[in-house]
Amino acid sequence: MNPEEKFNLIKRNTAEIVTEAEFKKLLKDKKQPAVYCGWSITGKPHVGYFLPILKLADFLKAGFKVKLLLADLHGALDKTPWELLAKRYDYYLNTIPLMFKCIGSDTKNLKIVKGSDFQLSADYSFDLLKLSTMSTIHDSKKASSDVVKQDENPKLSGLIYPLMQALDEEYLDVDVQYGGLDQRKIMMFAREHLPKMKYPKRIEVMGPLISGLAEGGKMSASIPHSKICLLDTPEQITKKLNLAFCPEGQVEENGVLALMKYVIMVLKEDNGKEFIVERPAKFGGAVKYKTYQELEKDYAAKKLHPQDLKKSLAEELTKLLEPIRKAMKEKEKLVKEAYP
Amino acid sequence: MNPEEKFNLIKRNTAEIVTEAEFKKLLKDKKQPAVYCGWSITGKPHVGYFLPILKLADFLKAGFKVKLLLADLHGALDKTPWELLAKRYDYYLNTIPLMFKCIGSDTKNLKIVKGSDFQLSADYSFDLLKLSTMSTIHDSKKASSDVVKQDENPKLSGLIYPLMQALDEEYLDVDVQYGGLDQRKIMMFAREHLPKMKYPKRIEVMGPLISGLAEGGKMSASIPHSKICLLDTPEQITKKLNLAFCPEGQVEENGVLALMKYVIMVLKEDNGKEFIVERPAKFGGAVKYKTYQELEKDYAAKKLHPQDLKKSLAEELTKLLEPIRKAMKEKEKLVKEAYP
Numbered sequence: 001m002n003p004e005e006k007f008n009l010i011k012r013n014t015a016e017i018v019t020e021a022e023f024k025k026l027l028k029d030k031k032q033p034a035v036y037c038g039w040s041i042t043g044k045p046h047v048g049y050f051l052p053i054l055k056l057a058d059f060l061k062a063g064f065k066v067k068l069l070l071a072d073l074h075g076a077l078d079k080t081p082w083e084l085l086a087k088r089y090d091y092y093l094n095t096i097p098l099m100f101k102c103i104g105s106d107t108k109n110l111k112i113v114k115g116s117d118f119q120l121s122a123d124y125s126f127d128l129l130k131l132s133t134m135s136t137i138h139d140s141k142k143a144s145s146d147v148v149k150q151d152e153n154p155k156l157s158g159l160i161y162p163l164m165q166a167l168d169e170e171y172l173d174v175d176v177q178y179g180g181l182d183q184r185k186i187m188m189f190a191r192e193h194l195p196k197m198k199y200p201k202r203i204e205v206m207g208p209l210i211s212g213l214a215e216g217g218k219m220s221a222s223i224p225h226s227k228i229c230l231l232d233t234p235e236q237i238t239k240k241l242n243l244a245f246c247p248e249g250q251v252e253e254n255g256v257l258a259l260m261k262y263v264i265m266v267l268k269e270d271n272g273k274e275f276i277v278e279r280p281a282k283f284g285g286a287v288k289y290k291t292y293q294e295l296e297k298d299y300a301a302k303k304l305h306p307q308d309l310k311k312s313l314a315e316e317l318t319k320l321l322e323p324i325r326k327a328m329k330e331k332e333k334l335v336k337e338a339y340p
Numbered sequence: 341m342n343p344e345e346k347f348n349l350i351k352r353n354t355a356e357i358v359t360e361a362e363f364k365k366l367l368k369d370k371k372q373p374a375v376y377c378g379w380s381i382t383g384k385p386h387v388g389y390f391l392p393i394l395k396l397a398d399f400l401k402a403g404f405k406v407k408l409l410l411a412d413l414h415g416a417l418d419k420t421p422w423e424l425l426a427k428r429y430d431y432y433l434n435t436i437p438l439m440f441k442c443i444g445s446d447t448k449n450l451k452i453v454k455g456s457d458f459q460l461s462a463d464y465s466f467d468l469l470k471l472s473t474m475s476t477i478h479d480s481k482k483a484s485s486d487v488v489k490q491d492e493n494p495k496l497s498g499l500i501y502p503l504m505q506a507l508d509e510e511y512l513d514v515d516v517q518y519g520g521l522d523q524r525k526i527m528m529f530a531r532e533h534l535p536k537m538k539y540p541k542r543i544e545v546m547g548p549l550i551s552g553l554a555e556g557g558k559m560s561a562s563i564p565h566s567k568i569c570l571l572d573t574p575e576q577i578t579k580k581l582n583l584a585f586c587p588e589g590q591v592e593e594n595g596v597l598a599l600m601k602y603v604i605m606v607l608k609e610d611n612g613k614e615f616i617v618e619r620p621a622k623f624g625g626a627v628k629y630k631t632y633q634e635l636e637k638d639y640a641a642k643k644l645h646p647q648d649l650k651k652s653l654a655e656e657l658t659k660l661l662e663p664i665r666k667a668m669k670e671k672e673k674l675v676k677e678a679y680p
Binding site: 079082119121125128129132133134135136137138153156160163 | 413416417419422456459460461462464465466468469470472473474475476477478480493494495496497499500503
C-alpha cells in the first residue's frame, strides 16, 4: 500500500483528522507509525464497538503498530465502582480481542495495554502533577465535558481524566490517537498541552458517533436499551432490533442504518460479499446489496422496509457475535461478577 | 512527663486542637505517638518558622516521633517553578535542620522526609486517583483556599494539593498533623475524606498565624518585606525591624510583638533566661523580662518604646540566626541558584 492508499483507507468512515497534512506527512516519512485507541472500562461493550475495531483493523492493514488501551483507571475516574474495576477489566480483556477475531483481522501488530500498568509509574505520576500546574480548571472541565459523566456536584476525578489521556499519547509512544468524535475536546486539550511539557503533539483521528437504537442519543455503554451487547442472545438481538427506532425512509439518526453503514457493510465490502434481504415474492423477493450506498438509496426511497432490514441485520449480528458468545460461555462467573 | 504535662506543653501557643479529647486519649494510650508537619517548598524560610520549629521541639520533648515533611511536589503545585524545585528543596534541607540546632533541640526522634520520595509511589498515586473520585471540585477548592496562591484562572494543581496533604497523614503513618491555622480547611478535608478511603482520621493541632512585619497580613514566605529571612545579615535584620509596623502601645497585629511572644520569649522561658532591654538611664534604664506577659503589659502601657524593643530584638535575632548564617556561608552557590 502506498501512502495515499493508506490515507484513503484510514480516512474512510472517519469524521475528522487533525490534521490531514500532518497525517499525510507521517504516512510518507515513517515506515511503521503507531496509533492507540483507548477504552475506558465502564459499561458492557456493545456492537457499536465494531466501528473502532474495524478502523483499528484498517490501521493494521496500513502497517501501523496498534495499541489498544484498556483504561481501567479512566473507568474508575468516570464512576466505574472501584470494587468492580478488576472484574470489568477482565471482561473487556476477554471480549475485545475476540472482536478482532470476529472480523478476521490479522492482529500480529496489535498490542493490548492495561492503563494501570503504566499510569502509576513514578515518571507518569510526576508528569501528571506537572501537567496539573499547566492546566487550568476551566480547560480541564471543558476538555472532559463530552466524555466524563456529568454531575451536579462534580468530582475532581473528572478533571484529572483528560490530563491522563494526554499523557497516554506520550507514554504509549504513539504518533496518532484514534477515538470517537466525542473525544475531540480531550484530543485538542492534548495537542495544546503536550508541547508545554516539551512532548510532541499527536495526530488525532476521529470516528463518527454512532446513533443508538433508542430514539435520540448515541449508542452508549451506559444506556442499556440503546445497544446490542456482545453477549446478547439471538433472541435478545431480535427483540432489541424489533424495538429499535427506525422510521421508514428516514436515513438520519437511525441506529439500525448506522450499524449497517459502519459495521455490516464495511465487512461485506471488504470481503467482497453481499448483504442479502430475504423477502416473500409478494413483498419484492430477495434483494442483494454490495455497498451501503445502494442500501441507503433503497431505504430512503422506501423500497426497503425497516422490518425486513431488521430481520436480516439480526441474522448478521447473530452470526458475527457467535464466536464471542461461545468463548464467553466458559466465563459465566466473570460476566456475573463484572456486571452484577 | 505524664499525659497531662505533655498535653499542656503541646497546647501552649496553639490556636486549636481537633479534637482535644482525641488528643488526650492518644497521649494516654500510646507510648510514642507520631506527628508530622509539612512545609511546602516555596519562598525563603524566615524567622516565623521558629514558631512551628519550637512546637515540634515540644512534641519531641513530649516523646513523639516527629516527621518534618519537606513537600517539594506541594511547592510545585503551589507555583514554585519546576526548574527551581530541586535547588529550593536543597535550600530547605540545609537550613531547616539548623533551626533545631539554633534552639538546642534534641533531634534524636526527628526525621526529615522528602515529599517526592513517597508521593510518586504506585500505591500513593493509586490512592490519589481513588480519592479524587471521592472529592468534589467544590470541596477541594474550599480546602485549598487559604493555602494555595489564588489566581484568576486557577490551575488544577491547586485542587490536587489538599488531597495529597490528606494522604500524607496516612503515608507518613502519623497520629497527629501539626500546622498553622491557615491549614484548617485542608486538615478538616483530611478528617472528612480519609475515612472514605478506610483510613483513620488524624488529630489536627494548629498553631496561630503570626503577623508579618509589614502592616496587615501574615508573615509569609511569599511577601519579601514581611519577614526576616534565616540568612539575613545583622544589618538587614536591623533595617527590616526599624521599618516594621509596630505602633506604640498596640499589642494586636504587631509582627514585632508576635516574634517576641512565639519565638524569643518561648526560648527565654524554656531556658530560664531573661530578655533584657538596655536603655540610657534617662529613658528608664535597662529592663528585664522573664515572661512575655510582663513584656506585653509594659508595651501596652507604653512603658516600653517600640524603638528600644526593636533594638533588643534585632540583637536577639542576630545571635539566634548566627549558626545558620555561618553554616550557609559554604553554600553561597546553592543560595543563589535556589533564589536567583
